[in-house]
Structures are given as structure tokens and as C-alpha cells.
Amino acid sequence: MAPSTGNGKIVGDVEHEARAIGVIGLGAMGMGVACSLKVAGLDVVGCDLSEHARAEFEAVGGRCVATPQVLGEQCDVVLVVVVNAAQVEAVLFEPASGQAQGGADTAMGSLVDRLGPGALVIQCATVAPAFAEALGQRLAQAGVDMLDAPISGGAAKASRGELSVMASGRPEAFAKAEPALAAMAATVHRLGDVPGPGSSVKLVNQHLAGVHIAAAAEAMALGLSMGIEPTKLYEVITQSAGNSWMFENRVPHILKGDYTPLSAVDIFVKDLNIVHDTGRHKKLAMPVAASALQQFTAASGMGLGREDDAAVVKVYAALAGLTLPAAHDSVHAAGGANDEEYT
Amino acid sequence: MAPSTGNGKIVGDVEHEARAIGVIGLGAMGMGVACSLKVAGLDVVGCDLSEHARAEFEAVGGRCVATPQVLGEQCDVVLVVVVNAAQVEAVLFEPASGQAQGGADTAMGSLVDRLGPGALVIQCATVAPAFAEALGQRLAQAGVDMLDAPISGGAAKASRGELSVMASGRPEAFAKAEPALAAMAATVHRLGDVPGPGSSVKLVNQHLAGVHIAAAAEAMALGLSMGIEPTKLYEVITQSAGNSWMFENRVPHILKGDYTPLSAVDIFVKDLNIVHDTGRHKKLAMPVAASALQQFTAASGMGLGREDDAAVVKVYAALAGLTLPAAHDSVHAAGGANDEEYT
Numbered sequence: 133m134a135p136s137t138g139n140g141k142i143v144g145d146v147e148h149e150a151r152a153i154g155v156i157g158l159g160a161m162g163m164g165v166a167c168s169l170k171v172a173g174l175d176v177v178g179c180d181l182s183e184h185a186r187a188e189f190e191a192v193g194g195r196c197v198a199t200p201q202v203l204g205e206q207c208d209v210v211l212v213v214v215v216n217a218a219q220v221e222a223v224l225f226e227p228a229s230g231q232a233q234g235g236a237d238t239a240m241g242s243l244v245d246r247l248g249p250g251a252l253v254i255q256c257a258t259v260a261p262a263f264a265e266a267l268g269q270r271l272a273q274a275g276v277d278m279l280d281a282p283i284s285g286g287a288a289k290a291s292r293g294e295l296s297v298m299a300s301g302r303p304e305a306f307a308k309a310e311p312a313l314a315a316m317a318a319t320v321h322r323l324g325d326v327p328g329p330g331s332s333v334k335l336v337n338q339h340l341a342g343v344h345i346a347a348a349a350e351a352m353a354l355g356l357s358m359g360i361e362p363t364k365l366y367e368v369i370t371q372s373a374g375n376s377w378m379f380e381n382r383v384p385h386i387l388k389g390d391y392t393p394l395s396a397v398d399i400f401v402k403d404l405n406i407v408h409d410t411g412r413h414k415k416l417a418m419p420v421a422a423s424a425l426q427q428f429t430a431a432s433g434m435g436l437g438r439e440d441d442a443a444v445v446k447v448y449a450a451l452a453g454l455t456l457p458a459a460h461d462s463v464h465a466a467g468g469a470n471d472e473e474y475t
Numbered sequence: 476m477a478p479s480t481g482n483g484k485i486v487g488d489v490e491h492e493a494r495a496i497g498v499i500g501l502g503a504m505g506m507g508v509a510c511s512l513k514v515a516g517l518d519v520v521g522c523d524l525s526e527h528a529r530a531e532f533e534a535v536g537g538r539c540v541a542t543p544q545v546l547g548e549q550c551d552v553v554l555v556v557v558v559n560a561a562q563v564e565a566v567l568f569e570p571a572s573g574q575a576q577g578g579a580d581t582a583m584g585s586l587v588d589r590l591g592p593g594a595l596v597i598q599c600a601t602v603a604p605a606f607a608e609a610l611g612q613r614l615a616q617a618g619v620d621m622l623d624a625p626i627s628g629g630a631a632k633a634s635r636g637e638l639s640v641m642a643s644g645r646p647e648a649f650a651k652a653e654p655a656l657a658a659m660a661a662t663v664h665r666l667g668d669v670p671g672p673g674s675s676v677k678l679v680n681q682h683l684a685g686v687h688i689a690a691a692a693e694a695m696a697l698g699l700s701m702g703i704e705p706t707k708l709y710e711v712i713t714q715s716a717g718n719s720w721m722f723e724n725r726v727p728h729i730l731k732g733d734y735t736p737l738s739a740v741d742i743f744v745k746d747l748n749i750v751h752d753t754g755r756h757k758k759l760a761m762p763v764a765a766s767a768l769q770q771f772t773a774a775s776g777m778g779l780g781r782e783d784d785a786a787v788v789k790v791y792a793a794l795a796g797l798t799l800p801a802a803h804d805s806v807h808a809a810g811g812a813n814d815e816e817y818t
Binding site: 261284285296298319321323329332333335336337338339340341343344346347348350351352353354355357358359360364365367368369371372373374375376377378379381407410411414415416417418419420421422423424426427448451452454 | 604627628639641664666672675676678679680681682683684686687689690691693694695696697698700701702703707708710711714715717718719720721722724750753754757758759760761762763764765766767769770791794795797
């Protein structure tokens with residue numbers, strides 16, 4: 133091991149040293165990924181702009197740095213577990229001096245600048261396939277390999293190392309990512325030899341997930357408008373051909389009147405806008421997803437953007453004068469549902 | 476048993492005699508129901524306008540009559556397994572003289588006229604809840620009880636006596652229906668004490684089923700537009716949060732290029748129009764179902780109304796210039812899918 137200074141920097145020629153695996157973004161998903169890697173015995177360095185998030189990882193024995201640039205010095209595999217393309221762009225390419233993170237070395241350059249040749253970025257955010265493809269090319273120009281690897285499964289599965297990964301990239305990228313993937317995922321779908329297809333398949337999943345949540349809310353509103361007892365309706369539909377993973381998972385939030393955000397309305401505003409943009413680019417009209425997007429947009433317009441995505445049902449309730457189950461009705465709500473979020 | 480004439484008519488005072496159970500409509504679902512009842516040892520009389528359908532039931536040892544009015548003389552429990560409200564109306568209330576069924580006794584009156592007090596109609600079609608509710612009242616005025624009992628599960632489950640029934644009606648109606656329900660259904664959901672709620676819950680199921688089929692087609696089109704191999708996409712989505720019963724069941728038809736109608740496009744044009752009409756009546760805007768309805772309407776406009784409902788994908792293909800898997804590609808299609816239709 134190279135000698136390490138007190139502030140966590142490794143000095144000297146480190147290109148051929150054993151390097152840590154970095155996890156940027158210690159939110160609900162990233163925290164679970166970082167912990168899974170640590171449990172698997174890997175040398176993990178966490179990074180988040182939020183001091184609170186860093187303290188949380190350190191409280192379970194994790195090691196943290198405050199900026200992606202510092203992290204770049206210690207790692208040659210970096211998992212980027214952030215929310216959107218803008219954040220991916222920022223953590224990879226913004227030089228330290230461009231950020232208000234006082235104390236960072238302004239001469240340090242960006243994370244990508246600090247990663248040596250042969251390093252690997254595992255990009256886990258839901259982004260436009262075109263962005264993922266271009267990102268792979270930009271990183272390649274910097275001598276950095278990329279695995280396009282959006283994740284799915286929710287925070288609980290993330291913390292248990294049981295995520296699904298929809299991945300594409302060069303065989304060398306898969307090989308280098310193997311220890312991390314083995315620690316964080318129950319299933320790794322290999323979808324191609326270049327960045328792009330991983331994000332494409334994730335986008336199709338998000339299309340369906342978003343439509344199914346909006347449809348679940350709309351269907352429950354239809355049932356309420358006809359006077360059907362919602363818990364009974366849930367029981368019948370989950371045994372019938374109208375069922376979906378999302379109906380089964382999200383409707384219990386409506387039955388309990390509990391809109392604590394496991395995955396927020398604004399996540400689907402974002403993801404269905406990526407669907408929309410991709411459709412525009414491909415000249416593929418997708419009116420069903422477009423309608424669902426408008427309902428999530430309306431929910432966000434009602435001030436519900438940070439509530440659980442099942443809160444899209446409040447759009448229907450507000451427009452049709454329906455009374456939704458209240459939180460105190462929760463003892464009557466159906467039990468046994470899988471309460472894990474999905475992002 | 477009352478003496479029976481050669482033409483199947485029972486003569487004399489038959490009100491207190493043992494009576495048969497009638498099944499009107501020997502299509503994919505009704506044939507399965509009729510056979511299930513027969514296998515269970517019940518005395519079944521089938522009825523269909525189609526001579527071919529009657530011959531099919533007779534070929535497996537079934538007994539048939541040509542008109543609902545004749546059937547009404549022999550039964551005090553009648554299952555109506557037809558496609559829509561207009562057909563329910565016709566089979567129950569049209570007098571024989573009003574139909575071009577040569578040979579029927581013009582003095583016979585309608586099926587309902589022939590059913591004695593205490594008889595039971597089990598209505599299995601997908602109809603508007605308001606229609607079902609009103610039908611119950613009209614039948615009650617004629618001294619006939621009604622179980623509102625839409626069915627679900629597809630022809631294969633119908634033939635095995637494993638349907639799901641979404642039923643509502645008086646406890647006496649459930650009691651009288653019990654032998655038939657036990658023979659035809661794996662699950663009977665009891666949804667209320669009057670006709671109406673059964674159809675309401677079925678309508679919510681059809682909302683979701685229709686939206687999910689259109690969403691599945693749209694999502695597969697999105698994947699194709701991005702160059703994703705469709706069989707691989709199916710494999711990933713069915714293991715992910717974007718899955719639905721309909722995605723899993725219908726996408727194999729797209730992968731095989733096989734649009735043999737198990738359940739036809741026009742069924743969802745019909746059912747989503749009932750959703751639309753109900754929403755109009757309740758002043759509930761349902762933009763997601765509305766978009767799905769437009770896609771099925773477009774498919775029907777393309778001349779695909781009698782193809783399998785998965786053919787809604789052809790709307791997307793036609794508009795975006797996508798190439799769908801052809802029938803001869805079937806050896807490459809994913810196997811193991813449940814190929815049962817759903818109506």
C-alpha cells in the first residue's frame with residue numbers, strides 16, 4: 133500500500149497499487165450499494181455532498197471523502213449512484229474549483245482527470261440511452277472504461293446486495309466490475325458490448341413502471357368512484373389478469389394513506405420525460421406513456437413531487453372529488469405487500 | 476322428470492320439476508363453462524345461434540337448443556356467456572318472433588317470459604355496472620333473480636372449470652348458483668348483495684388489462700426503436716418491476732409474430748369504451764385508459780379488430796416504421812409463456 137496522508141490522499145505513483153472502489157452518491161440506493169460492497173470485504177470509499185449521508189456511512193464503519201475529485205485519487209473503480217444525467221456529468225467532469233466545496237484543491241481537476249488509464253466508471257443512474265452512449269465515448273477518450281449499469285430493485289434490495297443490474301459494456305469492463313457486481317446484485321443482465329443498451333432496457337422498464345403506477349392510481353380512482361371498497365378491490369385485482377408488479381407494490385400505499393416517499397413522484401416526472409425525449413428523437417409516438425407523464429406532472433404541480441409516486445392518485449381524487457383512504461384507516465389496509473421502493 | 480318431447484320441450488307443469496342449467500353462448504368461454512358443468516354431472520342445456528357451436532357441444536355429448544326462448548322452458552338457472560350488453564339484452568328479452576330463427580314458436584315470448592318465478596340468471600358478460608344494476612331490477616320485476624357474475628381467466632381455464640368469477644347478488648342468488656359456480660370456477664369473489672359491484676370490479680380489471688396490453692406494445696416498440704433484441708427485453712422485463720400479467724402473457728404473441736385471436740383487439744375497444752362511458756357518467760377523467768383506447772381503436776381502424784389484442788403493437792410499428800418479429804422467427808421466441816387468452 134502506498135503511504136496515506138491524514139486527509140486520505142495517497143501520494144506517489146499509485147497507478148499500479150491496489151485501489152479502492154468508490155461509491156458516489158450515498159442516497160437510498162447508493163448507501164445500500166456501499167454497505168453491500170463493504171460487507172463483501174471490498175475496500176470502499178463513499179462520497180456524497182451531504183455531510184449527513186457521509187456521517188451515516190461512517191457510522192457503520194465506512195470510509196468517506198467529501199468530493200468526487202478526492203475520491204478519484206483513491207479508486208480505480210467508481211460507481212456513480214446519483215439521480216440523473218446532470219449529476220453524473222457533475223461528479224465526473226466538474227473540476228473541484230468549479231464547485232462550492234471549500235477546501236478542495238483547485239488544481240485537482242475533475243474526477244475523470246484523476247482516474248488513471250484503465251480505470252472503470254460504473255454508471256448506475258437512469259439516463260437517456262444517447263447520454264450513456266456518448267458518455268462511454270467521452271470516458272474512452274480519457275482512457276477510462278465504462279459499464280452502463282442502471283440498477284433496479286429498491287433500497288431494501290440494495291442494502292442486501294440483491295439488486296438487478298441492466299448492464300452493457302466491453303467484456304473488460306464487466307471483468308473489472310465483477311467484484312462490485314457480485315457484491316451488490318442478485319441478477320446482472322448482460323445486454324451488450326457497449327454503453328447504451330443497459331440504459332435502453334432500463335428506460336423500457338421505467339416506461340412500464342411509470343405507466344403501471346399511473347394506471348394503478350387511475351383504476352383505484354375508478355373503483356372508488358363506483359363505490360367499491362378499495363381493500364377488496366386490491367385483493368381481487370392482485371389475483372386477476374389486471375395485476376402488475378407496480379399495482380401490487382404501490383396500491384398498499386394508497387390503502388394506508390401513507391405517501392412517505394419510497395420513490396418520489398418527481399422520479400417518474402424525470403424518467404417519463406427521458407422516455408418522451410427518446411421517443412421524440414426516434415420519432416416514436418407513445419401516447420400511453422405521455423398520458424402517464426402528464427398525470428405525474430400534475431401531481432408535481434399540486435406540490436406532491438417529493439411524496440411517494442403513489443400520490444399520483446391525488447390528482448384523480450382532486451379532480452373527481454373522491455375521498456381517499458386516510459392514514460388512520462391503515463389498520464384496515466391490506467397487509468403483506470412488498471413495501472420496497474423502486475427507482 | 477317431466478316427460479320430454481322429441482324437440483326437447485318439457486310439457487306440463489314444470490315449475491316444481493328438476494330443471495337443467497342453461498348456458499347461452501357457446502363461444503370460447505361459454506363452451507368451456509358448459510363442458511365444466513357437464514363434467515361436474517350437472518344437467519346442462521347449451522344454446523348458441525351458431526349451428527357449428529351447437530354441433531361442437533353435441534359432439535362431446537352435450538344437449539343443445541337453438542334459441543334462448545326454448546332454453547327458457549327447460550331451465551331455471553341460466554348462464555349468459557355472451558360478448559356484450561346488447562347480446563345480453565337480446566337473449567333475455569327478445570321474443571322468438573323478433574328473431575330470424577325460423578321454426579321458433581312466435582307465441583313463445585322471451586327467455587325471461589318463459590322462466591318461472593324463482594329462476595336465476597347468472598350474467599357473465601363484461602357490461603357497464605349501471606347496465607348490470609338496471610338489469611337486476613328489470614329481472615326482479617319479472618320474478619327472476621340475478622347474479623352479476625363476470626368471468627375472467629380465458630378459454631383454457633374455462634374448459635378446466637378454473638375461472639375467476641367477480642360476483643354480486645342476493646345471498647339466495649349465490650345459493651342457487653352454487654352448483655354452477657363450484658363446477659366452473661376456481662375462485663368466486665363475493666362483492667356485494669346486489670347486481671352491479673361484480674361488473675364494477677370486472678371493469679376495473681378490464682381498465683388495467685387494456686392499459687397494460689397497450690403499454691406492453693408501446694414498450695416493446697420503444698425497445699425495438701432503440702435496437703434492443705426483443706426476446707432479451709422480454710426476459711429482462713418479466714424479471715423486473717416493469718412487469719405485468721399482461722406483459723408476460725401477450726408479449727410472446729409479438730415475439731412469435733402470431734396474432735391468432737385468443738382475445739381480440741375489438742374486445743378491448745368494447746371494454747375500454749365501457750370504461751370511458753363510466754368515467755363520463757362519474758365525471759372521472761381517465762387519460763391513461765383514454766390513450767390506450769385510442770390505440771386499440773387505431774388498431775381496429777387498421778383492420779386488425781379480429782386479430783389478437785397484442786396486434787395493437789402494429790399501430791406503433793406502422794407509425795414509426797418498425798419491423799416486428801415475423802411468424803417464421805418463432806423458433807427464436809421466448810418459450811414458457813402462458814398462452815391462455817383473457818377476456
